[in-house]
Ligand SMILES: Nc1ncnc2c1ncn2[C@@H]1O[C@H](COP(=O)(O)OP(=O)(O)OP(=O)(O)O)[C@@H](O)[C@H]1O
């Protein structure tokens with residue numbers, strides 16, 4: 001419960017208001033019970049109905065007031081729901097943005113999507129329905145029980161016993177049998193992400209004739225969902241039965257007790273009536289509570305999911321100007337953000353990096369200095385760690401911290417015997433101090449993330465175009481760019497010609513252009529976007545992988561012009577495209593294994609030579 005309540009921020013006042021209104025509704029029922037008992041006694045006594053006008057007036061007044069209160073309750077409930085959802089989604093989204101792509105790759109993306117949608121819905125129900133129902137479900141019966149006890153202690157006790165049974169009975173049952181809603185939620189999420197995956201991969205499935213098999217797999221997931229649902233329903237139905245039995249049993253017991261006490265003269269007629277009407281009123285709000293009871297399980301599961309999301313460690317806390325940052329040990333404390341040079345140097349110093357959840361590091365003791373304005377190419381087999389290196393420069397993640405315990409380091413690194421050509425600390429398996437990534441000699445962990453990213457324009461291997469217009473996609477990096485800048489960047493990237501041919505030119509919605517944009521065209525838009533960003537450091541990760549030779553040559557010329565005066569990191573598979581850079585770095589298995597220019601590396605007949613020969617043979 002405490003875990004769930006942490007998510008109340010932003011909707012606390014509204015939840016309280018809804019609760020107060022629910023309590024007021026309960027009060028109208030209790031007051032009405034007193035009036036009704038009075039009326040019944042008077043009628044029974046044989047007095048006319050005529051002089052009851054006052055009481056009837058009150059009862060009608062209560063009914064009207066209750067209608068108004070119920071309306072208000074629904075209104076504030078909806079507001080509470082909205083406020084809760086907005087507050088939680090904002091926090092969760094901020095966290096997702098902070099985590100960045102490295103932490104949200106692969107399976108996690110689907111889970112996080114589900115958390116952002118389903119879990120937030122579940123928590124909304126908890127605050128807008130369950131809490132008000134809980135307070136009213138305790139408060140109203142309690143006031144009725146107190147009123148009854150004043151009239152007759154025994155009757156109060158009977159109602160109290162059954163009210164407690166109605167509240168705790170189903171809970172006990174659910175506690176004994178275990179919580180089934182989490183099971184169902186897991187099955188729902190599994191089916192949901194499988195369906196999404198299938199939709200996105202439809203073309204692949206069709207081409208490989210695998211759509212039938214995939215459908216069978218979805219069938220299995222669907223069956224599993226139905227099975228968990230049926231189990232959950234069975235459990236819930238029995239809980240409902242226990243509950244109903246307690247309520248009905250309570251009313252019957254009160255009727256019996258009141259009747260027999262009335263018969264032996266121990267109870268006044270008025271008190272007997274009051275007991276009958278009040279016991280019904282006392283137990284009524286518990287029914288509302290029972291209806292919303294399942295939300296506690298859903299909400300507890302949802303809070304767990306959100307907790308897990310918030311527990312993920314972001315690359316590092318952002319350093320905001322003026323704040324005291326939790327700077328990792330061993331880094332220079334941030335002074336006023338230093339102005340960075342027009343084409344700053346970039347340095348990786350003894351960087352080791354392990355993806356969250358991965359067993360082995362993807363980068364091992366990488367040290368690389370790129371001079372201001374230098375153009376460096378990184379080549380190497382797939383999985384060598386090229387993109388990972390680039391992602392550290394934009395702080396999608398930070399280098400591993402040193403592990404203080406060499407024992408732990410030895411167990412976590414399965415191959416401590418491997419030669420460590422660049423290890424700066426012989427004798428230990430892990431790095432002894434945190435590696436650093438620097439821009440212009442400043443550790444980027446001490447700079448605000450925004451400042452770091454404003455220094456770097458990146459065309460990544462998996463660039464995403466958003467479902468907006470071409471123009472919106474290009475302006476993403478620089479919303480204030482002029483029309484002329486936009487055209488220039490697009491032309492330089494070889495995108496202007498085909499964009500002009502789209503139905504609405506730069507105002508064509510990308511999603512609607514749909515299949516019309518080829519892989520190469522998308523990539524050219526991504527390049528244009530990076531050009532527009534006009535940052536002093538440029539990272540091109542396979543920027544020209546999807547384009548034909550002629551276009552590639554054109555883009556190359558454009559990039560060449562662009563790279564002038566910028567510090568540039570080119571990652572390329574096609575080695576022919578990087579011959580003329582200043583320096584080529586060869587990576588293998590997370591390490592830098594060779595570096596030099598094309599001629600020198602070829603002459604060395606090492607890893608680079610092997611890569612080139614392999615490509616020439618394949619071509
Ligand atoms: N999000 C991730 N989580 C865990 N491991 C990852 C993640 N991304 C990459 N890796 C692993 O890190 C290693 C380096 O990957 P990286 O993407 O940097 O290689 P690369 O050199 O860019 O390869 P390619 O040429 O195919 O693009 C690989 O072993 C890969 O499996």
Ligand SMILES: [Mg+2]
Pocket residue numbers: 386387388461541
């Ligand atoms: Mg890559």
